[in-house]
Amino acid sequence: MSAEPLLKVRGLGVTFRTGDRVTVASQDVNFELKAGQVLAVVGESGSGKSVSAMALTRLLPPEPNCVIQGEVLLNGRDLLKLSEAELTQVRGREIAYIFQDPGTSLNPVYSIAYQIGEAIRLHRPEVTDVSAEVIHSLEAVHIKEPARVAQQYPHELSGGMQQRVMIAMALACNPKILVADEPTTALDVTIQKEIMDLLSRLRVERGMSIILITHNFGIVAHFADLVQVMRSGHIVEQGPAEQVMNQPQHPYTKGLIACIPRLGQRRRRLTTLKDELKAS
């Protein structure tokens, strides 16, 4: 791991304007990420997690409907100052995204081979044998029969398999950073574990950084180096995962952690965020 951060985000903010409604979706987001590190972003829905992650590569509506402030320095280069054409090169090639519902991100009318192949042709024109690279990318996400799966269509695959394909597609371009936006929320617990194990392995094998958006604290504890807790567009607390999980400082973080039912505790009543915020 190099000492110099791969990504430095300074004063990132996103404001939406629709008609005369102004929504400040995120504000004053600051963090640094080194190569190979996993940053988990947690918080309730609507707190600005996805919007902040999309803002990194301006994957949002154009101005004036959406205004992005701040700096996103990837290896010292401010992504927010790049032209749309330059950003297209960054997306996928340097920062790739996977989303919660792979079913809607995959195009139903094309085979898996075609869709991964397109991503490779777009971002890695130097690759000559695209079909071999497609198979290779499916092997990399530990799909057992890559040649067979490559010929299939999205609807023929299970949810877990579709998410593997999305990861394969994202990784086919060897990104430095993978943004995984609730990648397992729609999946069964057993499949969730398989996907998270896969991501851990890939991160070690490739030295890739991961920004993981999740509301599952269990996953955070197992997987993240750093944690960021968002509430109504602000980071209320961030730091090393162990510290934030074991000694949360902000009442909101304490509240979120206290809400979670734990296996084997059999509390008579679950603590709610309201109880916890009232008590503090």
Next chain:
Amino acid sequence: MSSAAPLLEVRDLSVHYPGRAKWFFQKPEPKKAVANISFSIPRGKTVSLVGESGSGKSTTGKAIVRLAPVTTGEIFYEGVNLAPLSTSAFKPYRKKIQMIFQDPYNSLNPRSDILGILSEPLEIHFPHLSAADREARCAQLLQSVELKPENYLRRHPHELSGGQRQRIGIARALAVEPELIICDEPVSALDVSVQAEVINLLQDLQAQLGLTYLFIGHDLAVVEHVSDYILVMSKGQIVERGTPDQILHHPTHPYTQTLLAAVPKF
């Protein structure tokens, strides 16, 4: 479990969905979603079904309220076998047994306001109520799910958060004064903070109204918290059953062990 007669008893239930043939010359293979399961639920208790998606949990719940076909088997409610009943003989049980879903959004009429949504079951099952009495009852239902009637009666489903919609789904189920509620993944789509509120609400209502729950879930930590008894389903069958303690500390089926291992601990 108590020795009193159970409120609900399911015996050898199988549900086969009509299948689709892959090729025109093939005979369609029926989909065996639930295969010969038996269980019972004592009055006032919570029995849970847990298992991965596609294991037949929802189908089991739906078969009880006739949203899925009963291929073979018996469903006894207070000793009466519901399976062979005619539609009209079944009608009183539509009132006694209600079902709530993961995201009630799909089942809430988007054009109707909350007053309209809660009035509908009242009009069917309590036709004698006057309009004023109906509105008063709707207000009371909203209070029972901890929503202020003056803020919600005139709102529409799309204006509500996931947690608020689930509370409306629960209020609508309560409208007909049921005894048994089948809760199909009621908190699976909610944030942890909202999940805790909805679970507490379901437990408070159970205590106040003496409700019986069949709770369907896939998060073992949630299921363990709410249940008196747990049934583990895999591929249409119940592969293990026991109290939360037994399931947690002495799982015998490998599938239960996999489910337990997959719950992140911290």
